[in-house]
Amino acid sequence: MSETNDEALPPLEASIAQALAGKICDIITAAGKANPGMEASADSKKLVARRVPPSWLSKFELMDGYGFVIWDEAMTVLDRILVYPVTARYRKYLVGAPKEVIGAWQFHSHSLRVGELYIVLDRTVALLEFLYVVGRDCGLDVTDCRKSFEKKFKKALDRRLRERHRLVHAHERPSMTSRIIDFSGGKWDGDKDAAREVLMKFFIDTLPKLAKASEAAGRIAPKTPEDVEALHEWGAQQEARIMLKLVGDALLGTLNESSLAPASAPKS
Secondary structure (H helix, E strand, O other): OOOOOHHHOOOOOHHHHHHHHHHHHHHHHHHHHHOOOOEOOHHHHHHHOOOOOHHHHHHHOEHHHHHHHHHHHHHHHHHHHHHHHHHHOHHHHHOOOOHHHHHHHHHHHHHHHHHHHHHHHHHHHHHHHHHHHHHHHOOOOOOOOHHHHHHHHHHHOHHHHHHHHHHHOOOOOOOHHHHHHHHOOOOOOOOHHHHHHHHHHHHHHHHHHHHHHHHHOOOOOOOOHHHHHHHHHHHHHHHHHHHHHHHHHHHHHHOOOOOOOOOOOOOO
16 A cells, blocks of 8 residues: 555644654663663764754763654654644635735745745654664664655655745746746736636636546545635645655654554554
């Protein structure tokens, strides 16, 4: 079963994130307690120095306290995943906001969603390196999952990541989404009815593609703007579940633990 199939994905719940972070923390902490006084390697010290204040570094000469730092780092990533779907719903709370605020949000919302994906990717790769080095220093059987995680993440969320690249780099040709957002910006001073007509034509032309994508995902094809909005929000929810699955499996895989279950938190 594919990792991105709905049946294989865990529900997006705080309890699962907390159990996942708690499990890897417990494994590292238990390994440290089993070997009290074990000195941290230069690699562990170097990596922990990126994550704690300089005044704390003396506490990490030994491996005893590394479990908490890993827990904290993991929860930072997992919390971002849990709130990711909200990027598709913020606009609902801007009803009645000043025109300039709504206009600004048109630009920011698109870059926010794709930017969050990249943050999760980059921070998880860094966390996997840290977990691997610390686990190795604790004498655990570990696997470096960075490359396999990055490959799976980029494959599963390719379209969003490419969109981020297009937004950031001026030499890239903008996507249709970016063009529509640009069209709605302040540079448009023409007739509003004409603008609405252009956007409605685009919406009508796009519906068949959206219908095809919906059917492929096992959902009812959108027929109205409200349906499209619901599909947009559902997509963000699914992307978050995919991220939770991929991140969870990579963290557990680094410690050679079982994959994240689709319907339950990892068991200790």
